[in-house]
Amino acid sequence: MITLFPCLNDNYGFLLVEPESGLCATIDTPDGAQIAKELDRSGLTLTHIFNTHHHYDHVDGNLFLKEKYGAIIVGAQVDEKRIPGIDIALSDGEVFKFGAYDIQMIHTPGHTLGHCAYYVPDEKSVFVGDTIFVMGCGKIFEGTPAQMFDSIAKLAALPADTKVYCAHEYTVSNAAFAITIEPDNQDLQSAVKAAKTLRANGRPTIPTTIATEKRTNPFMRAKTAEKLAEIRAAKDRF
Numbered sequence: 486m487i488t489l490f491p492c493l494n495d496n497y498g499f500l501l502v503e504p505e506s507g508l509c510a511t512i513d514t515p516d517g518a519q520i521a522k523e524l525d526r527s528g529l530t531l532t533h534i535f536n537t538h539h540h541y542d543h544v545d546g547n548l549f550l551k552e553k554y555g556a557i558i559v560g561a562q563v564d565e566k567r568i569p570g571i572d573i574a575l576s577d578g579e580v581f582k583f584g585a586y587d588i589q590m591i592h593t594p595g596h597t598l599g600h601c602a603y604y605v606p607d608e609k610s611v612f613v614g615d616t617i618f619v620m621g622c623g624k625i626f627e628g629t630p631a632q633m634f635d636s637i638a639k640l641a642a643l644p645a646d647t648k649v650y651c652a653h654e655y656t657v658s659n660a661a662f663a664i665t666i667e668p669d670n671q672d673l674q675s676a677v678k679a680a681k682t683l684r685a686n687g688r689p690t691i692p693t694t695i696a697t698e699k700r701t702n703p704f705m706r707a708k709t710a711e712k713l714a715e716i717r718a719a720k721d722r723f
């Protein structure tokens with residue numbers, strides 16, 4: 486079971502529960518107090534924290550939640566030094582046993598060098614952090630466009646019906662840019678309308694799916710790393 490709730494200005498908090506064992510994880514810790522509140526409200530006890538990358542709006546609540554619940558912190562081995570309180574460091578493709586669930590770490594450098602996604606086949610879901618967003622992709626702070634291109638390609642290779650949990654609600658502004666890249670893409674036109682309606686009603690646009698992003702996300706649709714770099718640079722100026 487996956488639940489999401491808003492945190493900070495535009496982040497989402499996510500709780501993942503494996504029902505057989507009752508294990509409960511948060512994916513990133515944008516706001517420790519808010520996550521604790523959601524846990525209380527749902528009568529859940531946190532057992533694990535999975536971090537996608539080291540930026541403060543993804544790890545800020547790590548130590549607070551670890552202290553409060555004794556939660557085990559899992560992150561990318563390459564980012565071992567930058568994830569506060571890390572207990573278990575995973576390498577690319579490694580599978581973490583989360584009760585009856587297998588959680589696969591997918592290294593997705595680009596936004597940061599240590600960035601990773603967590604694929605949960607039992608929930609047909611992937612937590613992508615700041616690698617891709619609905620109709621968008623993360624800023625390339627530490628990696629290269631080629632790395633980001635390869636990272637997005639790894640996500641695109643997941644089953645089409647995989648639900649994609651992005652870490653931020655950036656959809657409406659991403660949509661405004663995406664439509665300038667592919668004005669004639671009818672799937673994109675519909676996605677833009679649907680996103681505006683959801684947001685007007687105060688509802689999240691997340692999760693999306695791999696299939697939807699393949700039809701509508703210009704960054705996932707870029708055929709080459711050069712094209713991705715060009716679109717990313719245009720978005721940075723937008």
Ligand SMILES: [Zn+2]
Pocket residue numbers: 538540596615
């Ligand atoms: Zn970030």
